[in-house]
């Protein structure tokens with residue numbers, strides 16, 4: 085049986101990944117310090133004898149005590165919404181270090197163990213993009229010291245150091261740029277647009293649209309994201325490569341509010357609030373590379389994925 089270490093395995097995407105790897109018959113070590121995630125996400129996995137939880141800050145060195153075959157690095161705060169207590173804006177230094185020092189630490193662990201390594205980067209490395217859709221060879225348009233820079237720039241550093249270990253030491257790495265992802269187990273108070281709108285709809289509160297709602301995002305259902313991450317790790321030929329993973333179905337924030345309002349039958353009104361500083365106006369992945377080389381594309385339609393997410397939040 086092979087062992088997979090998932091750094092950030094207690095997070096929204098990480099916990100889905102751990103569950104999926106267990107059902108594929110891997111031994112899974114989840115490493116998380118739950119700074120922005122919730123232990124509840126992995127509670128259902130704790131009784132599984134092939135699952136082990138290490139509560140640990142990945143910027144500090146630690147010894148897993150067994151041979152690791154694969155490392156997924158998803159450990160980082162990820163919400164840009166400063167109004168959320170979980171936002172990276174409220175953990176600026178932790179975010180910078182999780183993607184720099186933390187990535188360094190995990191790369192060394194991968195070198196010692198000769199593990200395959202997957203670094204989870206983000207569409208945020210494209211900043212406020214001047215081209216759409218974003219292809220992997222676009223260098224981005226990032227403010228190096230704005231409030232979002234703690235995330236954008238540390239993800240860029242994370243990519244750079246991951247590539248350095250590939251070039252210098254021949255480590256078997258790949259980099260994934262995740263675009264907006266949603267689904268069950270998102271934190272209710274994460275401040276992301278999907279969780280905010282669904283909870284506002286369910287509790288008959290006003291929908292808070294930041295700006296005029298014309299900015300666009302492309303939303304990928306979490307199951308599709310997990311299958312893409314696994315293909316990028318386990319399929320041959322991905323070493324040293326960068327892949328966008330996301331759903332190219334681009335929608336405006338206003339359109340998203342209208343869909344959630346319809347699906348929930350909510351009577352909530354829409355109110356417009358100030359657009360956060362450096363909020364990207366557009367975001368849509370070009371996924372041709374992932375389609376061709378991984379044989380991957382999202383399968384879950386937005387309305388269908390939102391329906392499942394609404395049911396999850398209803399059940400809480």
Ligand code: UDP
Nearest residue numbers: 164165275276277280292293294299337363
């Ligand atoms: N947004 C919004 N209302 C909210 C939360 C977010 O209008 O209650 C907007 C936000 O300004 C951004 C988009 O929705 O333009 C997506 O925000 P999110 O925080 O989900 O992720 P981002 O793509 O900005 O990382």
